[in-house]
Amino acid sequence: MLGAGSWGTALASVLARNGRQVRLWARRPDLADSIARAAENAEYLPGVTLPTGIRATASLAEALDGAEAVLLVTPSSTLRPMCQAIAPHLPDRIPIALACKGVERRSGLLLSEVVSQELPGHPVGAVSGPTFARETALDYPTAATVAFPFTYADRLDPRSSPAARLAMSLSGGGFRPYVSDDLVGVEVGGAVKNVIAIACGMMSGAGFAENTRAALITRGIDEMKLLAQALGGRRETVTGLSGAGDLTLTCSSTTSRNMSLGHQLGQGIARPSCFEGRNVVVEGEVNAVSVTDLAHRVSVPMPICETVNAVLHKGARLQQAFTELWARPIEAEPYALDLSLDHPSPDLPLQFGAD
Incomplete structure (x- = not known):
């Protein structure tokens, strides 16, 4: 989970409650240390106790070592330099899901297109929906869409697609994901x-x-x-x-x-x-x-x-x-x-x- 703001921390909580081992990357070492000590992101989600299974770090190399999937939760304006920063540490071909929303300002590219340009060879998708971070972190009933383009192989075996696999990882408790193959439609909704x-x-x-x-x-x-x-x-x-x-x-x-x-x-x-x-x-x-x-x-x-x-x-x-x-x-x-x-x-x- 790359981004330890309120939404990144909330999604990390969802995954950890579902038994996944999550590394939560924070840009600032002091924030990562505070989360690790207190099991709480007091700066962005004060009063919410984080579940076990979240390891906070300010090291991209540590966060990405052995990762099976990456969720990017950085501001849209910093997405391209973030992709460039993680490129040397990213395991081959693992899926990357955007949990940020927007259109790149000068290029007019959707954010998935930015990621594909900077990190070729990785399936790129998005997690998007009506989700306030605090309610999600508190496990209130919440629904969202997980969208990835479907390859021919994904259509033959949709249960093994990146979208379905990530939806299964997120699914549990109050969090209910839906699967989509229309990444463009999902991204446009999130930006507009x-x-x-x-x-x-x-x-x-x-x-x-x-x-x-x-x-x-x-x-x-x-x-x-x-x-x-x-x-x-x-x-x-x-x-x-x-x-x-x-x-x-x-x-x-x-x-x-x-x-x-x-x-x-x-x-x-x-x-x-x-x-x-x-x-x-x-x-x-x-x-x-x-x-x-x-x-x-x-x-x-x-x-x-x-x-x-x-x-x-x-x-x-x-x-x-x-x-x-x-x-x-x-x-x-x-x-x-x-x-x-x-x-x-x-x-x-x-x-x-x-x-």
Whole structure:
């Protein structure tokens, strides 16, 4: 388990409860030592006692020695250098699963493509779904998707596929995995949902309520579907745990850093002052740029993601940006009905600040 933040520690706990021997790599030696001494990650999951079977270390060589599978739980912005760092220590051909979400900013590559470029010869997949780390670590009933592309051999013997084997390792107690062969669809859902969650947070912080959030979630799922399909994924994947499920969770609680950031911005808090000035990594903030750039490359309209990107990175005023989002031309919801009508009152502003 490469990454000892809250989610990496939670997944390590799931595996250890299921009898797997887990090495949990932390970037900082002091964090690894603290976890080893206290059987608790007091920095990221305070109050959660970790099960036996987890060995914390700050050495990549020690973490990867004899490993049968690797889960990468590092921020998307540091994934490529992380792959380069582990390359000399990685056992041949073992599967690598991403437990981080996003699109690489400059290249527009899905994270699995980044790993495949840097670590050729390894099956690459992802673990994704509606999973808050603390609830997972406490063994609350939780479901997620394990996705790997299926080779011809995997289809002949699906029980021996990397996806099925990792799902079996994760399965137990409250954690219930599902298996998918649509890695693209799963990754797109994970990347886009963080951006949509910021949009929901912005509107919630600005004083709007459930109608607004439901609209953003529903239309956000549509943006996911269009991008997934354009990249070769399946629309149906986006209606599953890694798409609609993860989006619903992330847009429903300020436990999500993405929702929380949006909520603070919607309240008028300046970005440097959010999270009480702490340097908190918010994946949707990074992916607002990379997702919209990727959408432009494949000619997919993603107006909600565009709006978030404009507010976060282009100096747009939140009230004006969301007013323009709501005043776009009227469209048909089934795309088979080819219809676009100019909005009758595009200059009528949304009533921000209403109770």
